[in-house]
Amino acid sequence: EESLRRLGTDWIDLYQVHRPDHTTDIEETLSALTDLVRAGKIRAFGCSTFPVEEIVESHVVAERRGLGRFRTEQPPYSILARGIERAVLPTCRRYGMGVLTWSPLASGFLTGKYRKGGAIDLTSGRAALHPHRFDPDAPLTAAKLDVVEQLVAVADSIGTSLPGLAVAFPLAHPAVTSVIIGPRTMEQLEGLLKGASLTLDDETLDRIDAIVAPGTDVYPPDGVWTPP
Template identity: 40%
Template sequence: MPTQLDHYRLLGRSGLRVSPLCLGTMTFGVGPGAWGSTDEEAARMLDIYVERGGNFVDTADFYGQMGGSERLLGQIVGDRRERLVISTKYSITTSPGDPNAAGNSRRNMVRSVEASLKRMKTDWIDLLYLHMWDFRTPVDEILRAFDDLVSAGKVLYTGLSDTPAWQASRMQAIAEVRGWTQFCALQIQHNLIERTVERELIPMAREMGFGVCPWSPLGGGVLTGKYTSADLSASAGEMMSSRKAINVATGRLTEQNLAIAQVTADVAKEIGCTPAQVALAWLLAHPDVDSPVLGARTPAQLEDNLGALEVTLSDDHLARLDAASAVPKVFPMDMLSGAAETIMTGGVTVEKRA
C-alpha cells in the first residue's frame, strides 16, 4: 500500500504514472453560496496536493458554473502544467437545448475538447474520459474520434466513466483489434456503500486493462460519520440544494449505509484516525484500484483525506469492513465461483497466475 503521494502507480495497462490519490475538482469554480470551494480554497488545495508530490488532477467540462472548474484550473496551475496529469471529461450537456452539445458523439467530443483546452490554457489533455454512456452513439464513432484526437496530440490517453461493463469491454476489444487507441482508465463509483461494481465492472477492468479510479470514495460524505438517522429525510424545498438532500435523493443516505458508516467509525476509533481515512484506506488496499478521486471542499478536508496514506488496516479490520458492506452475489458469478468450479476441474487444483 502506498504511503505518500509520490509513490506513483501505473494507470491501467499504460505507462502513465499517477499518484495513488487523485485530486478531484468538482468543488472548484462552483460559485458563491454553493456547496463548492472558494477560489482561494481551491488554489490552496492544489498547492497542498502538489507540494506533497501529487500529480493527478481530475476535472470535467461540466464541473462548476459554465466550465468553472476547468477555467479555475487554468488560472491556478501556472508553470506546474508539465508535472501534472490532468484528466477531464465530455458527454454531459454544457448548452441546454442544443442536442449536439451533449452525448458521446464525435461532434460533441471534438467541440468539448477544443473548449476544454481553451479554458485550461493548455495544448493537451493528458486523459480524456467519456463522462456518461448515452445509449445512442455508435461505438466505432466514439473509438475513432478518440483515436483521431490522440493522433492529433490534443489527447494523450483515454478512459471511460459511468459506462456498462459489457459496452466497455466490447469497445476495448474493438479498439485492440482495429489498432485504435485503447482505454487505460475506468472512473466509477466505488466505496464501502457502493460495492455492486465488484460484480462485473471491476473484474472487467482487471481483464481488459483499465485502471480503476473510484469517484465518491466517501459515499457523498456518508462514510465520514457526519450523518445520523435524523438526516434520513429531506423536505421538498431542500431537495438538491444541499449535500444531505442529494444523498437522500440518490439513495446514499439509508439506514443500511449508516450502519456501514458506524462500522467504519468503530474501526477508525480503534486505529486512532478518522472514518474518512479508514474508508479511503480500504479502497487503497484494493488490488484493482489505482487512484481514488478525492472530493474535498476545504484544505482541512483534503489534509484529512491525504492522511489515509498513513493508515494501515489489519486483516481483521478489512474483514469487518468487507462483512458489513457485502452485497448479494448475482448470476452467473455466484454459480461459477461455487460448486461449478469443482465440476469443471474434476477436483483438480488449477492455479491461474497473473
C-alpha cells in the first residue's frame, strides 16, 4: 500500500522480484505475488537474473499449486556477455515469458569510452567500484578491449555507433522483448534510440558471432550473478 501511495497509482503493471531469495521457498514467493494479483495491486509479476533452473522450478511449482507464474525475466545480456543464449533465453521462449534485458553496454565497455591503448581511470565511476574488471593490464580486460576494437569496425561498416550496435544486438534475438537502457544525457538517449530502431542483417550478426561466439561470455563475471 505504501509503495502504491508513493507511486501515486492504484496498481503496478509489472512487479519483478529483483533477485532470487534463497532464504524463502519459491512457493511462498509465488503465493504472495499471486495474492497481490488477485487483490488488484499488481497486474503481472516477473523475475530478474534468475538461473535457468530456478525459472523452471518456479513454473513447475506454479502449475502444481495453482499459482500465478513469472511472466517476465530480466537478465544481463550484451555482445560481451552471451551466456544466457545457452539456456535462459530458450527456456523463456518455451514458457512464453517476456525478456527485458539489461546492461547492453556491458558496464560501459560498449560505449566506446574504454579503448585499447587508452587510459582508464580506475578511481571514478564503475571502474572505482570494480577496478579489477577495468584494469587494462588484466588478461580478461585486455580480451574485452580487443573485442571492442573489432566491434567498432563492425559498427563503422554499417554506419552506426558502437552503442547503437550494442543496443541493436539483443533486440535481434527472437526471445528478447525489450532492452533496458540508462542514458545520462539527451545525446546518449538519442544515440541509443537510433540503435533500438536498427535491424541487424544476417551478415552483421555472423560477423559478431565470429568475434564473440554464441552462448559465450568474453568476461564471465558480466553474465553471472552470485548471491550476496
